[in-house]
Amino acid sequence: MPVRLLSQFRVEIDRGSNLAISALYCVAANGSHGIPRIRYFGLPDPSAPSPSKITAMSDKRNLFNKVWDQHSVRTTPDGQTQLFIGLHLIHEVTSPQAFEILRDRGLKVACPKQTFATVDHIVPTADQARPFQDDLAEQMMSAIERNCDEFGVTLLDLEDNRQGIVHVVGPEQGLTQPGMTIVCGDSHTSTHGAFGSIAIGIGTSNVAQVLATQTMFLNRPKVRRVVVNGDLAPGVYAKDVILYIIQQLGVQGGVGYAYEYAGSTFDAMSMEERMTVCNMSIEGGARCGYINPDAKTVEYLRGRPFCPQGAEFDKAAEWWLSQASGDDAEFDDEVVFNAADIEPTVTWGITPAQSVGVSQSLPKVADCPPEDQTLIREAMQFMDLEEASPIEGTKIDVAFIGSCTNSRMSDLREAADVVKGQQVAGGVKAIVVPGSQLVREEAMNEGLHEVFEAAGFEWREAGCSMCLAMNPDKLQGREVCASSSNRNFKGRQGSPTGRTLLMSPAMVAAAAITGHVTDIRQFAMAGATA
Secondary structure, eight states: OOEEEOSSSEEEEOSSSOOEEETTTOEEEOOGGGSOEEEOSSOOOTTSOOGGGOOTTOSSOOHHHHHHHHTEEEEOTTSOEEEEOSEEEEOTTTSHHHHHHHHHHTOOOSOGGGEEEEOOSSOOSSOOOSSOSSHHHHHHHHHHHHHHHHHTOEEEOTTSTTOBOHHHHHHHHTOOOTTOEEEESSGGGGGGGGGSOEEEEOOHHHHHHHHHHSEEEEOOOEEEEEEEESOOOTTOOHHHHHHHHHHHHOTTTTTTEEEEEESHHHHHSOHHHHHHHHHTGGGGTOSEEEEOOOHHHHHHHTTOTTSOOHHHHHHHHHHHHHTSOOTTOOOSEEEEEEGGGOOOEEEOSSSTTOEEETTSBOOOGGGSOGGGHHHHHHHHHHHTOOTTOBSTTOBOSEEEEOTTTSOSHHHHHHHHHHHTTOOOOTTOEEEEOOSBHHHHHHHHHTTHHHHHHHHTOEEOOSSOGGGSSSSSOOOOTTOEEEEOSSOOOTTTTSOTTOEEEEOOHHHHHHHHHHSBOOOHHHHHHHHHHO
C-alpha cells in the first residue's frame, strides 16, 4: 500500500482517492476489506518530528482551524471540506438505519477500530431485564447487538461495566483525546470538545457515511471566542455559566460558529465542569464548542484505558498541548463576560435561552425585543407563569439528576451534599441516574447512594433516563420537573404538556427537598445554621 508523507501533518494513502489523516496521530497498516486500519488513540507516527521541532503549527491559527486543517482530505467545488473522522461514537437510536444502508450497498465499516458503540437512550434505568417491556426498545437493542457483531464494532452493552451515556463513556475510557475529530449521531457530541477536540453531532445519513468512509463533508464554521473571567461565587456552577452564556447570546447566536471557551473561569474548572459547558454549545446554536487542552486535560487522561502509556503518553501529551490556541491566535468574533454577573440560573420557558437568575423575575413582555415577544408569550402561557413573577418558589413535581450534561461524580457529590440529612418534599418524585456503570460503582463505593436513598430519592442504573422521551422515565400530564439535563422544549421529557426547568444538580437537589425552586445559596446557608 503506497503511503507518502505530504507534510509534517498529513499522509496520503493512494487507493484511487486521497485519504488525508493526521500523521502525528495515525499510523496506516493493512486492514481487512482492503481498507487501511488506523491506530489513532494518541499513538504518534514514529517518523514524525517531535512536537518541540514543529514550526508549522507556530502560526495564528486557533485550535479549531489547526485540527480542521490536519484532518482535511480535500475541498469540494462548492467549498465543503471532506474531513477525516478520528473517532466515531454510535448508540442504539441513530445507528440501525445507518447499518442497513451499509448492508443494502454491500459495504463494510471502514475503520471499526475507530468506531465504538454503547447503549443509553432507550435503556430502562429501573428494570433492565431482557427482553425490555417496550418492544421498540428491545428491537433497537437487538439491532445494535447484531450490527456490532456483524461489522466488528466494539459494543459496551449492559453486560459490560463500561456501559453508559455515550458522552460520559468516551472521556471516561480515554477514547476522547485532544486534537481529534469526533462525531456521534447525537446533538450533544460537543461535550468532547472539553478536551480540545472538534466534536460534532451528526444525523443518521451522516452516520452511514462515516461508517463507510471514515470521512464526512462539512462546511467550515467561523470561530467565536467566548471569554469568561473571574471566580464563580459559592452556589454557582458550570451549568449556570453555560445557561448564562446562552441567555446572553440566544439560541441562534452561535449559528455558523464554533465556540472556543476561554478565560480564567474556564481555566479554573475541572474537566467534568468543562464537559458540562461544552455539552450545551448546541443549545446556543454553535456547531460545536471546545476548551484548549492544559495540564488538567493531560492529568485527566493519564492512565485511561484507551490512552497511550508511559513514554508514548508523554509524547502524546506534548503534542496535545501544542494544539492549543496561542496568545496571538485569530478569531472571527469575541465576546467577554464577567463571572461576577452569574448567579444560580433557572430556565422558565421552552428554550434554554429563556432563563433568569434564581433571585430574578421573569421579564416583562413589553420590555423584550419585538421579535421575541410572540415566543415569550407562548412560553409563559405553556409554563403557566406570569410576566415579572419571581422564578424562586415555582412548585415542582419531579426532580431529575442525570443526563450527559450532569451525571458525573462531581455532579452527584454536589447534589448529595445538599440532600444529606434532608427529606424529599411530599408529592415530589426524585430520581438520580448516574452517567455510566463506572460512575454508579464509584458513587456507591463512596456511599452516595445511601445518602440519596435516605433522603427519598430513587437510585437508578446508568442511562439517559428522563433527559428525553425514549425510555420509561417520562413526565406525566402537566408535571413540572426540576432537571439537570440540557433541553426544555415542549414534550422533551415525555409528556406533550409536561414542563421542564433546567438548573444545576445542586439546585435540583434543593428543589427536591423544598418542593419548589430554591436559591441554593440560601438553602446552603440555612443548612449550615440549622
